[in-house]
Amino acid sequence: MNEDRLRSALAASAGDPEAFRVEMADLLGTAWDQELEPFRCAGDGATVRWLHRVS
Template sequence: MGTAAAITSSLMGWQRIRFEVTEDASPGADGSRHAYTPSLGAFTAVIGASGDILIPEDRLRSAMLMARQGRVVLEEELDRMLGKQWDAELESFRYAGEGAPVRWLHAAV
């Protein structure tokens, strides 16, 4: 298990937080991206050396077959494989710097 996967495994136990953990590719090994939101659950993808999400050929073939059978909409399935919903939910938390708007999070206990 890579470092990103170990961190993700620990953080998922909290279940009320949102997070994204990325492990860069290294010589001989692809990287990984893990994201979690309470409303969407977990997302994991393999990341290549250039930072792109790599989708295995068999997953693409399966998505195309399911779309032909009318079980899924191909574009929606590809968006899911790329983590589009997680990106949308996490985007507001990614930018930090002087003058950046602050989003305060509150928890009711």
């Protein structure tokens, strides 16, 4: 993440701490982390997600 993206997040939040938290979560890829978490702790009893090839 570069300086321009940080400045953009700060400007988009307009001084609202909650909006800034949301902007930072987006920049840090929190949504991706949440989606990938089941694959990090896979094992017996874990739910299975089938991945399909996209072309």
